[in-house]
Amino acid sequence: MTETTLPQGPPAALEREATAVSAAAVPVAPAVPVAPVVQEVPVVLSALRLEALAVGGTVGVVGMGARRSRARAESLAARLGPNQPVVVAGVAGALDPRLGPGDVVVAAQIQASDGSVVRELPGADLLAAELVRAGLRVHVGPIASSPTMVRTAEGRRHLARHGALAVDMESASVAGALGSRPMAVVRAISDTEDVGAARGGLRALRSLRTVRAAAEHWGRAVGARSVVLAAPRSFCAGVDRAIEIVERALDRFGPPVYVRRQIVHNAHVVRRLEDLGAVFVAELDEVPDESVVVLAAHGVTPGVRAEATARPTLNVIDATCPLVAKVHHEARRFASQGYRMVLIGHHDHEEVVGTVGEAPDQIRVVQDVDAVAALPFEADERIAFLTQTTLATDETRAVVDALRARYPMVAGPHADDICYATQNRQDAVRALAGQCDLVLVVGSANSSNTARLVEVARRTGCRAELLEDASELRLEWLASARRVGLTAGASAPESLVQQTLDALRLLGPVTVDEHRTTEETVRFSLPQQVR
Numbered sequence: 461m462t463e464t465t466l467p468q469g470p471p472a473a474l475e476r477e478a479t480a481v482s483a484a485a486v487p488v489a490p491a492v493p494v495a496p497v498v499q500e501v502p503v504v505l506s507a508l509r510l511e512a513l514a515v516g517g518t519v520g521v522v523g524m525g526a527r528r529s530r531a532r533a534e535s536l537a538a539r540l541g542p543n544q545p546v547v548v549a550g551v552a553g554a555l556d557p558r559l560g561p562g563d564v565v566v567a568a569q570i571q572a573s574d575g576s577v578v579r580e581l582p583g584a585d586l587l588a589a590e591l592v593r594a595g596l597r598v599h600v601g602p603i604a605s606s607p608t609m610v611r612t613a614e615g616r617r618h619l620a621r622h623g624a625l626a627v628d629m630e631s632a633s634v635a636g637a638l639g640s641r642p643m644a645v646v647r648a649i650s651d652t653e654d655v656g657a658a659r660g661g662l663r664a665l666r667s668l669r670t671v672r673a674a675a676e677h678w679g680r681a682v683g684a685r686s687v688v689l690a691a692p693r694s695f696c697a698g699v700d701r702a703i704e705i706v707e708r709a710l711d712r713f714g715p716p717v718y719v720r721r722q723i724v725h726n727a728h729v730v731r732r733l734e735d736l737g738a739v740f741v742a743e744l745d746e747v748p749d750e751s752v753v754v755l756a757a758h759g760v761t762p763g764v765r766a767e768a769t770a771r772p773t774l775n776v777i778d779a780t781c782p783l784v785a786k787v788h789h790e791a792r793r794f795a796s797q798g799y800r801m802v803l804i805g806h807h808d809h810e811e812v813v814g815t816v817g818e819a820p821d822q823i824r825v826v827q828d829v830d831a832v833a834a835l836p837f838e839a840d841e842r843i844a845f846l847t848q849t850t851l852a853t854d855e856t857r858a859v860v861d862a863l864r865a866r867y868p869m870v871a872g873p874h875a876d877d878i879c880y881a882t883q884n885r886q887d888a889v890r891a892l893a894g895q896c897d898l899v900l901v902v903g904s905a906n907s908s909n910t911a912r913l914v915e916v917a918r919r920t921g922c923r924a925e926l927l928e929d930a931s932e933l934r935l936e937w938l939a940s941a942r943r944v945g946l947t948a949g950a951s952a953p954e955s956l957v958q959q960t961l962d963a964l965r966l967l968g969p970v971t972v973d974e975h976r977t978t979e980e981t982v983r984f985s986l987p988q989q990v991r
């Protein structure tokens with residue numbers, strides 16, 4: 461059997477390493493902090509001075525073992541505010557054989573040595589994600605707190621029987637002293653059944669050196685907040701229709717149903733449909749004969765349609781949004797009347813590629829005001845403009861103004877082609893961004909209307925961040941953000957918004973209000989093949 465290596469006193473090598481690393485730059489309190497405790501900035505507690513040196517910053521040393529750490533933590537707690545966050549950081553012994561020296565465990569739960577739960581620690585996943593981004597190998601799970609040093613492999617296995625990943629000697633007693641104050645426990649593995657602290661301790665201390673920033677972010681992020689949901693948000697009628705087309709096709713014809721490109725620009729939607737039997741392809745030549753194939757909501761070029769028509773055994777179902785199809789129709793109409801066209805949009809977006817395909821020799825794409833000056837058209841030519849459906853309304857207006865200034869006779873749609881859903885979601889986020897510390901926009905990075913929501917919110921002066929789903933929520937963004945706006949792009953499912961709310965609730969109580977700027981009642985009919 462291997463003797464457990466939870467260090468009673470740090471090996472000299474570890475002491476030298478930690479001192480060399482941080483003693484010059486980092487102020488370390490010899491005991492509990494004496495500086496005034498500032499609300500929201502987390503107090504970090506370590507058992508040993510060596511651990512405190514590695515973590516850096518102002519760290520309280522509570523001493524090793526249950527009794528000593530409890531007494532010092534109680535003395536500290538008497539001077540802390542009732543909501544003061546506290547992070548316990550230090551080394552620990554591994555209980556799970558998958559853990560190695562230098563790995564980090566973020567406690568989701570503190571267990572007593574008999575396996576009973578001392579405290580649940582919600583928010584561990586968010587803190588762990590921050591540490592993963594910092595480059596550490598991180599595990600989330602229970603940590604067992606043992607009142608005595610664990611000296612045998614058998615002792616480790618006994619503590620592991622209720623799922624604990626690691627063992628320390630202080631977390632349970634510190635938790636008892638802190639009451640209901642927000643608490644996190646981050647432990648770096650110094651020893652395993654096979655590797656003693658003399659070998660593994662240095663790696664643990666190196667990992668602890670990376671913990672500080674994440675602990676700060678967590679401490680500043682925990683606490684009560686209010687969330688304002690933008691409405692409308694999430695799916696538009698075109699996305700609803702496209703998803704329903706694939707679902708009905710799967711139902712009616714059975715899997716596989718092929719889909720050319722992402723049916724809508726959202727990774728979660730695509731994954732769910734793949735699970736149901738959809739097969740996503742880049743081009744039609746990947747689709748076998750006698751298959752059902754759906755064309756995505758963003759529309760395609762006439763060339764792709766011709767390719768589909770040339771294969772009579774394919775059952776082609778067009779999920780192009782009717783509002784995108786309307787822009788194609790305008791392009792064909794202007795082209796037939798001899799107009800040169802300016803398409804305001806993003807060159808590489810699938811919708812723009814599809815629209816340009818209607819009259820490639822007559823259409824030029826411009827993205828911003830500067831590009832208008834570089835257009836090769838003369839003022840006396842017949843010029844018309846079109847717009848991508850998912851642009852930012854305020855930016856597009858500036859480009860249209862520049863076009864009218866250069867080509868006073870420019871023709872165009874009544875206003876622009878920006879669709880109702882894009883307009884409504886931008887109005888909704890603009891209406892709440894001014895009252896928020898942060899706006900979170902849920903959606904995929906390749907979704908144009910989602911990216912525009914971030915830009916619109918930022919243009920109000922508010923911080924705004926894009927996240928694919930709750931797993932991308934960053935504590936850093938939430939630091940001191942007590943009023944958060946939340947919305948989702950037209951291709952992002954509402955379930956992702958609710959999951960983001962749930963993740964925010966792990967950091968403290970959340971009150972939720974909805975700010976609705978308009979009702980949406982638009983519905984599009986389905987293609988004949990799936991009615």
Ligand code: SF4
Nearest residue numbers: 696698699781849879
């Ligand atoms: Fe159609 Fe607008 Fe939705 Fe795009 S964002 S699918 S154009 S309704």
